[in-house]
Amino acid sequence: MDIWTKNKRSDVMSKIGSKNTKPEILLRKELFKNGFRYRVNDKRLPGKPDIILKKYNLIIMVNGCFWHYHKNCPEGRIPDTNKLYWKDKLLSNRRRDKKNIYLLKKLGWKTMVFWECEIEKSLHKVLIKIIKKMKKSLKDSD
Numbered sequence: 001m002d003i004w005t006k007n008k009r010s011d012v013m014s015k016i017g018s019k020n021t022k023p024e025i026l027l028r029k030e031l032f033k034n035g036f037r038y039r040v041n042d043k044r045l046p047g048k049p050d051i052i053l054k055k056y057n058l059i060i061m062v063n064g065c066f067w068h069y070h071k072n073c074p075e076g077r078i079p080d081t082n083k084l085y086w087k088d089k090l091l092s093n094r095r096r097d098k099k100n101i102y103l104l105k106k107l108g109w110k111t112m113v114f115w116e117c118e119i120e121k122s123l124h125k126v127l128i129k130i131i132k133k134m135k136k137s138l139k140d141s142d
Protein backbone atom coordinates (compact mmCIF):
# COMPACT_ATOMS: atom_id res chain seq x y z
CA MET A 1 0.00 0.00 0.00
CA ASP A 2 1.53 3.23 -1.11
CA ILE A 3 0.24 5.72 1.35
CA TRP A 4 3.15 8.12 1.44
CA THR A 5 4.89 10.47 -0.86
CA LYS A 6 8.47 9.51 -1.57
CA ASN A 7 9.96 11.91 0.93
CA LYS A 8 7.60 11.03 3.68
CA ARG A 9 8.20 7.35 3.08
CA SER A 10 11.96 7.58 3.33
CA ASP A 11 11.49 9.66 6.44
CA VAL A 12 9.33 6.96 7.98
CA MET A 13 11.55 4.20 6.66
CA SER A 14 14.53 5.70 8.38
CA LYS A 15 12.62 5.34 11.61
CA ILE A 16 11.78 1.70 11.01
CA GLY A 17 13.85 -0.96 12.62
CA SER A 18 13.90 -1.11 16.34
CA LYS A 19 17.48 -2.26 16.10
CA ASN A 20 20.38 0.11 15.71
CA THR A 21 18.42 3.28 15.55
CA LYS A 22 20.63 6.30 15.92
CA PRO A 23 19.81 7.41 19.47
CA GLU A 24 20.29 3.86 20.63
CA ILE A 25 23.76 3.76 19.12
CA LEU A 26 24.60 7.12 20.66
CA LEU A 27 23.61 5.84 24.07
CA ARG A 28 25.53 2.58 23.67
CA LYS A 29 28.67 4.43 22.67
CA GLU A 30 28.32 6.75 25.63
CA LEU A 31 27.93 3.82 28.04
CA PHE A 32 30.90 2.05 26.50
CA LYS A 33 33.04 5.17 26.68
CA ASN A 34 32.25 5.38 30.38
CA GLY A 35 33.38 1.85 30.97
CA PHE A 36 30.04 0.07 31.10
CA ARG A 37 29.66 -3.25 29.35
CA TYR A 38 26.34 -4.53 28.12
CA ARG A 39 24.59 -6.99 25.89
CA VAL A 40 22.16 -5.97 23.18
CA ASN A 41 18.87 -7.41 21.93
CA ASP A 42 18.88 -10.60 23.95
CA LYS A 43 16.29 -12.82 22.30
CA ARG A 44 15.72 -14.79 25.48
CA LEU A 45 14.20 -11.78 27.22
CA PRO A 46 10.70 -10.41 26.58
CA GLY A 47 10.74 -7.87 23.78
CA LYS A 48 14.45 -8.40 22.98
CA PRO A 49 15.47 -5.39 25.08
CA ASP A 50 17.91 -2.89 23.60
CA ILE A 51 20.59 -2.71 26.27
CA ILE A 52 21.18 -5.19 29.08
CA LEU A 53 23.48 -4.30 31.95
CA LYS A 54 23.58 -7.59 33.76
CA LYS A 55 25.91 -6.50 36.52
CA TYR A 56 23.39 -3.86 37.53
CA ASN A 57 20.36 -6.00 36.89
CA LEU A 58 19.21 -3.24 34.59
CA ILE A 59 17.55 -3.16 31.23
CA ILE A 60 17.41 -0.03 29.14
CA MET A 61 15.00 0.51 26.32
CA VAL A 62 15.38 3.22 23.76
CA ASN A 63 12.05 4.05 22.17
CA GLY A 64 11.62 5.74 18.85
CA CYS A 65 9.06 8.50 19.41
CA PHE A 66 7.02 7.64 16.34
CA TRP A 67 6.84 3.86 16.62
CA HIS A 68 6.32 3.81 20.34
CA TYR A 69 3.87 6.69 20.19
CA HIS A 70 5.51 9.09 22.61
CA LYS A 71 2.90 11.07 24.53
CA ASN A 72 3.17 14.86 24.37
CA CYS A 73 5.95 14.69 21.80
CA PRO A 74 5.71 16.20 18.31
CA GLU A 75 7.06 12.97 16.79
CA GLY A 76 4.59 10.79 18.65
CA ARG A 77 1.58 11.53 16.50
CA ILE A 78 -0.83 9.68 14.25
CA PRO A 79 -0.10 10.37 10.57
CA ASP A 80 -2.87 12.21 8.70
CA THR A 81 -3.37 9.47 6.13
CA ASN A 82 -4.83 6.14 7.17
CA LYS A 83 -5.48 7.43 10.62
CA LEU A 84 -7.33 4.35 11.86
CA TYR A 85 -4.65 1.96 10.67
CA TRP A 86 -1.93 3.95 12.35
CA LYS A 87 -3.82 4.56 15.52
CA ASP A 88 -4.40 0.86 15.93
CA LYS A 89 -0.79 0.02 15.08
CA LEU A 90 0.81 2.60 17.33
CA LEU A 91 -1.49 1.87 20.24
CA SER A 92 -0.72 -1.82 19.95
CA ASN A 93 3.01 -1.02 19.95
CA ARG A 94 2.47 0.92 23.13
CA ARG A 95 0.55 -1.95 24.71
CA ARG A 96 3.32 -4.37 23.77
CA ASP A 97 5.91 -2.09 25.40
CA LYS A 98 3.92 -2.07 28.61
CA LYS A 99 3.52 -5.81 28.58
CA ASN A 100 7.24 -6.37 28.02
CA ILE A 101 8.15 -4.07 30.88
CA TYR A 102 5.73 -5.93 33.11
CA LEU A 103 7.25 -9.27 32.13
CA LEU A 104 10.81 -8.05 32.64
CA LYS A 105 9.98 -6.70 36.07
CA LYS A 106 8.40 -10.02 36.95
CA LEU A 107 11.67 -11.68 35.99
CA GLY A 108 13.41 -9.42 38.47
CA TRP A 109 14.93 -6.83 36.15
CA LYS A 110 14.97 -3.14 36.75
CA THR A 111 13.92 -1.27 33.64
CA MET A 112 14.42 2.19 32.24
CA VAL A 113 12.86 3.64 29.14
CA PHE A 114 14.39 6.52 27.28
CA TRP A 115 12.91 8.31 24.32
CA GLU A 116 14.70 9.20 21.14
CA CYS A 117 13.93 12.89 21.72
CA GLU A 118 15.33 12.76 25.28
CA ILE A 119 18.59 11.30 24.05
CA GLU A 120 18.81 13.81 21.24
CA LYS A 121 18.19 16.63 23.67
CA SER A 122 20.72 15.60 26.29
CA LEU A 123 22.68 12.40 26.19
CA HIS A 124 24.48 13.61 29.28
CA LYS A 125 21.29 13.84 31.36
CA VAL A 126 20.28 10.37 30.24
CA LEU A 127 23.65 8.97 31.26
CA ILE A 128 23.44 10.60 34.69
CA LYS A 129 20.03 9.02 35.24
CA ILE A 130 21.36 5.61 34.26
CA ILE A 131 24.38 5.89 36.54
CA LYS A 132 22.15 6.87 39.47
CA LYS A 133 19.99 3.84 38.83
CA MET A 134 23.05 1.58 38.61
CA LYS A 135 24.36 2.83 41.93
CA LYS A 136 21.01 2.24 43.52
CA SER A 137 20.83 -1.22 42.03
CA LEU A 138 24.22 -2.17 43.50
CA LYS A 139 23.15 -0.84 46.89
CA ASP A 140 19.89 -2.79 46.76
CA SER A 141 21.67 -6.04 46.07
CA ASP A 142 24.05 -5.66 49.02
Ligand SMILES: [Zn+2]
Pocket (backbone or CB within 6 Å): 065, 070, 073, 074, 075, 076, 115, 116, 117, 118
Ligand atom coordinates in the same frame (compact mmCIF):
# COMPACT_ATOMS: atom_id res chain seq x y z
ZN1 LIG B 1 9.65 12.02 21.90
